[in-house]
Amino acid sequence: MDASAQTPLISEDVLVSAARRLKEVVVGIDLGTTFSLAAYMEGGRPQVVRDEKGDALVPSVVSFTESGKVLVGWEARARSLLDPQNTIYSVKRLIGRGRDDLQRELSLLPYAIENAERKLVRIRIRENRLTPQEVSAMILKEVKRRAERALEGPITRAVITVPAYFDDAQRQATRDAGRIAGLDVLRIINEPTAASLAYGLDQKKNKGIVAVYDLGGGTFDISVLRLAGGVFQVLSTLGDTFLGGDDFDRRLMDLAAREIREKHGLDVLEHPRLLQALRDTAEKAKIILSKETSAPMVLQSEDPPIDYARTLTRTEMEGRIGDLVQRTLDFCCTAVHDAGLTMGRIDEVVLVGGSTRIPLVRRRVEEVFGRPPHTDLNPDEVVALGAAVQAQILSGGFQDMMVLDVTPLSLGIETFGGAMSKLILRNTPIPCRKSESFTTFVEGQTSVDIHVLQGEREMARDCRSLGKWKLRGIPPMAAGMPRLSVTFTLDANGVLTVNAREERSGQELNVEVAPSSGLTPEEVERLVKESIDHAREDVRTRQKVELRNEVDSIRRHTERALSQAGERCPAELRRSIESGLRTLTASAESDADLHELEQAIDRFNEISLPLARLLMDEVAQATLKDKKLSEI
Numbered sequence: 001m002d003a004s005a006q007t008p009l010i011s012e013d014v015l016v017s018a019a020r021r022l023k024e025v026v027v028g029i030d031l032g033t034t035f036s037l038a039a040y041m042e043g044g045r046p047q048v049v050r051d052e053k054g055d056a057l058v059p060s061v062v063s064f065t066e067s068g069k070v071l072v073g074w075e076a077r078a079r080s081l082l083d084p085q086n087t088i089y090s091v092k093r094l095i096g097r098g099r100d101d102l103q104r105e106l107s108l109l110p111y112a113i114e115n116a117e118r119k120l121v122r123i124r125i126r127e128n129r130l131t132p133q134e135v136s137a138m139i140l141k142e143v144k145r146r147a148e149r150a151l152e153g154p155i156t157r158a159v160i161t162v163p164a165y166f167d168d169a170q171r172q173a174t175r176d177a178g179r180i181a182g183l184d185v186l187r188i189i190n191e192p193t194a195a196s197l198a199y200g201l202d203q204k205k206n207k208g209i210v211a212v213y214d215l216g217g218g219t220f221d222i223s224v225l226r227l228a229g230g231v232f233q234v235l236s237t238l239g240d241t242f243l244g245g246d247d248f249d250r251r252l253m254d255l256a257a258r259e260i261r262e263k264h265g266l267d268v269l270e271h272p273r274l275l276q277a278l279r280d281t282a283e284k285a286k287i288i289l290s291k292e293t294s295a296p297m298v299l300q301s302e303d304p305p306i307d308y309a310r311t312l313t314r315t316e317m318e319g320r321i322g323d324l325v326q327r328t329l330d331f332c333c334t335a336v337h338d339a340g341l342t343m344g345r346i347d348e349v350v351l352v353g354g355s356t357r358i359p360l361v362r363r364r365v366e367e368v369f370g371r372p373p374h375t376d377l378n379p380d381e382v383v384a385l386g387a388a389v390q391a392q393i394l395s396g397g398f399q400d401m402m403v404l405d406v407t408p409l410s411l412g413i414e415t416f417g418g419a420m421s422k423l424i425l426r427n428t429p430i431p432c433r434k435s436e437s438f439t440t441f442v443e444g445q446t447s448v449d450i451h452v453l454q455g456e457r458e459m460a461r462d463c464r465s466l467g468k469w470k471l472r473g474i475p476p477m478a479a480g481m482p483r484l485s486v487t488f489t490l491d492a493n494g495v496l497t498v499n500a501r502e503e504r505s506g507q508e509l510n511v512e513v514a515p516s517s518g519l520t521p522e523e524v525e526r527l528v529k530e531s532i533d534h535a536r537e538d539v540r541t542r543q544k545v546e547l548r549n550e551v552d553s554i555r556r557h558t559e560r561a562l563s564q565a566g567e568r569c570p571a572e573l574r575r576s577i578e579s580g581l582r583t584l585t586a587s588a589e590s591d592a593d594l595h596e597l598e599q600a601i602d603r604f605n606e607i608s609l610p611l612a613r614l615l616m617d618e619v620a621q622a623t624l625k626d627k628k629l630s631e632i
């Protein structure tokens with residue numbers, strides 16, 4: 001054969017760009033509610049991208065000036081209280097969400113939000129109407145620009161993190177934001193998973209339960225993860241989307257505003273410029289108090305005349321924020337409980353978010369979990385660092401070594417008798433693909449229903465239906481003749497594609513099970529929990545059956561032993577054994593729980609012990625009787 005015919009053709013452009021891509025760094029990006037930043041791998045360790053001043057954090061704020069300039073980052077943040085209508089912060093609260101889900105947000109955000117098509121929202125700023133994706137893209141672009149400057153080269157690929165509770169729509173919208181910013185988003189990963197990766201928990205232990213406590217600027221999240229074989233699974237996630245460092249600042253601002261009102265008879269809240277300055281001094285004091293035991297709070301102005309300065313002690317601040325910190329701890333207890341665990345089962349605690357620098361927070365977290373949390377990495381950088389680790393895994397081509405995402409629920413199709421036939425099992429690392437062959441059971445059947453299901457239970461009716469499609473055009477054949485091969489492909493983002501093909505006729509069906517028909521994280525959790533609950537029930541039933549069998553055999557043995565012992569068994573012992581046996585049998589037949597039944601068995605064994613001894617001695621003597629002394 002002509003060798004050249006076998007040589008695949010490849011354009012040089014492709015080769016050059018492939019080479020460039022190989023060398024190009026893939027960054028990890030933490031797109032936060034209050035701060036965003038990027039990180040990358042260097043010399044086998046993740047590093048955050050810093051600017052000339054050494055700052056890593058970019059405030060997630062975008063401001064539109066009167067002259068038409070768009071500011072992103074610190075400059076924008078400086079205007080958030082000064083020009084609130086034209087400055088967008090906390091856009092992460094809006095991304096991928098419909099107006100109906102946003103009642104609470106709408107009343108708290110100062111910028112104007114409009115309804116848009118497909119139940120989405122747009123933010124109206126001056127003459128612009130922007131989607132949350134576009135605003136997030138502006139932040140991402142700034143993060144990308146800084147990374148390109150620091151790394152001296154173009155950045156086109158990234159891993160972006162999202163909270164564990166983000167649903168499909170929110171993840172998809174975040175991915176779109178990346179695309180708008182000119183980034184090929186290789187993967188969207190959970191923030192708590194990223195934080196655990198940054199600490200190398202996947203390598204160090206490879207097994208265990210990790211609690212990730214994340215207290216940022218505007219939100220609090222607690223996630224309980226199970227780590228097994230390098231795979232993290234979110235067992236429970238909980239939090240308050242309106243609880244964070246901003247609330248601590250507000251408590252200090254309230255204090256100062258009250259004192260200023262008393263001293264100057266003036267309401268700071270009515271002066272945006274003063275309010276902005278007050279927030280800055282309050283936050284600064286809070287940050288200083290993480291290191292020092294006292295800090296100044298100062299507000300000075302000529303017009304209106306204000307001369308306010310006071311010293312705030314750490315103890316004073318702790319008194320002002322203690323109840324908020326307590327609320328986060330209550331969430332922790334609930335999340336651990338939701339995961340079906342107790343505090344003692346938590347192997348590792350990881351602190352995430354700038355607000356976990358506060359000594360009170362660290363102290364209380366340690367008390368509640370009963371173990372010191374990981375604090376070696378900067379809590380506001382740890383998510384980005386972990387995203388960089390994941391980026392490296394994805395770009396380095398050694399995906400096989402460590403797979404981090406798993407499918408939370410099994411996927412399959414309905415088969416004969418309403419059974420759920422699972423193709424992809426829960427906790428299978430993704431991406432993955434699985435095929436199975438089926439056939440028909442009706443004579444001359446020309447179409448089959450492909451009913452795609454998700455869930456852990458054995459019957460289709462107990463699982464969630466993801467959709468039903470018909471594969472038509474099968475030529476009439478005898479039952480059992482058609483060969484139907486069904487392939488499930490689950491991509492890295494959890495999007496399922498189903499292909500069904502009748503091999504003899506070549507008829508084929510291809511459907512993508514749209515993410516919108518996927519499950520919310522709460523639903524996934526509920527379903528998994530349900531299956532675990534049932535598993536427990538099943539195990540309990542089985543154990544009970546086993547214990548009843550044991551009681552049965554005890555009864556038979558005892559009765560035999562009693563008749564064997566005959567007269568040699570003292571009447572009193574016989575009576576107590578007989579009554580003990582009745583009690584035991586009764587409790588085996590009752591609704592007694594497993595533990596009670598076990599105890600009843602133990603109690604009876606004690607009662608019957610003298611009889612056992614008696615018979616044993618007899619056996620021993622019988623054996624000894626025929627033996628010569630020398631043989632003993």
Ligand code: ADP
Nearest residue numbers: 032033034035216217245290353354355357380
């Ligand atoms: P995000 O909400 O975007 O995840 P971060 O995790 O970066 O944000 O947390 C930002 C919050 O952390 C802000 O409220 C900031 O004031 C607070 N913060 C940062 N450093 C400190 C510190 N040293 N002490 C107390 N709070 C801090």
Ligand code: MG
Nearest residue numbers: 032033216353
């Ligand atoms: Mg964060």
